[in-house]
Amino acid sequence: MRQHHVAGDKLFVDYSGKRLPIVDPATGALREAELFIAVLGASNYTYAEASWTQTLPDWLGAHVRLFEAIGGVPRLLVPDNLKSGVHKASFYDPEINRSYAKLAAHYGIGVVPARPRRPRDKAKVEAGVRFAQTYILGRLRNRPLFSLAEANTAIREVLERLNGHPMRRVGVSRQDLLRQLEQPALQPLPATPYEFAEWMLARVGQDYHVAIQGFHYSVPHALIREQVDVRVTARTVEIFHRGGRVAAHVRQVAGDRHGTDPAHMPSTHRRYAEGTPERVLDEAKAIGPNTEGLITAILAQSRHPEQGTRACLGVLRLFRGANQERAEPVSARALEIGAFGYRSIASILAHKLDRPALPRDGDTAPLLHANIRGSGYFH
Secondary structure (H helix, E strand, C coil), X not given: XXXXXXXXXXXXXXXXXXXXXXXXXXXXXXXXXXXXXXEECCCCCEEEEEECCCCHHHHHHHHHHHHHHHCCECCEEECCCCCCCEXXXXXXCCXXXXXXXXXXXXXXXXXXXXXXXXXXXXXXXXXXXXXXXXXXHHHHCCCCCCXXXXXXXXXXXXXXXXXXXXXCCCCCEHHHHHHHHHHHHCECCCCCXXXXXXEEEEECCCCCEEEECCEEEECCHHHCCCEEEEEECCCEEEEEXXXXXXXXXXXXXXXXXXXXXXHHCCHHHHHHHCCCHHHHHHHHXXXXXXXXXXXXXXXXXXXXXXXXXXXXXXXXXXHHCCCHHHHHHHHHHHHHHCCCCHHHHHHHHHCCXXXXXXXXXXXXXXXXXXXXXXXXXXX
16 A cells, blocks of 8 residues: 655664674673664654664663754654554554553654554555665764764764755655645654653552662552552652552662651651651750750760650650640759659659649648647656
8 A cells, every 4th residue: 555654754763684793892792783774754864873782771762852953843653563662462452551651641642553464554664674774873883882872873874875865766865855845744852851760669668668679669658559650760769559649759779678768758767767866856946945855865865866866755745735834844853863764754743743742741830929839747
């Protein structure tokens, strides 16, 4: 079937079956790079670049650079059925890779994969691949390349010659057709380019963290044992539960292997984690001077700061159930008698030993009065 290609409509993408050899300058060993090819339907404008693999990061990154090179976005992408683009091939209902679908949504573009084992569905890119293999690889076959960056620089030089040369049957170059025909019909690029993101499933552990590529990131503790979706980019790790984002972290590649947001911790864990001498002193100061003095005394008489901090956390926890008017007298009484232990302060609070004792019988001085007879009257 002869197909009519409209400007700005379809962009055909594929990988070349032949690879580009690159020399390792340290060892002299050859390593072959994959060749990504894209051809616009109406103008035959050809784009190519080399990458080490056909995996998802290289596949999506090539698309981002492709859209920047042509200065816009077409209406449809027509890829082959490689796993980086299509999970399950089907003419009627293909299953697109999730990250590839996110890229398409970011640029507002549709993805219509070619039928499996039907190269005529994407004849444009098949012809472009064959032409690229002879034109690009042929011109670079005797040119030693020592890095991927050097290879892509050489490919761009060859592409400039290819796209700038007038086509025999049309009389104008691919570059001219891109500028005059395709670009006015392309959709504009979004404000920011697509950032590659890898999606994966994870199970929240008992410590309310999920393990991602050797590092652990926290989620709200209520999600313990729940299954979550994780989106990983070069800089961030985002965690989703039932379609809603529940956590976001800066991606860690070195250093501390746990990234914990205090807001995700249970209240008891948070209080324990925040238990530092400076923090307990600030909390005591907010209650009053006597409490601040008591906490300072407990820290001073402790052999190790962590031991003193634990004791102070216990004392402050006792005072959370009492108002300031009660906490201050208890602290004053504890300072007065030198009671710096958690149990001693708890006893003062429980038995109300901070209050003045009521007088008992026999404890008062004898009354002196003319009408009261003393013990001498009876002897």
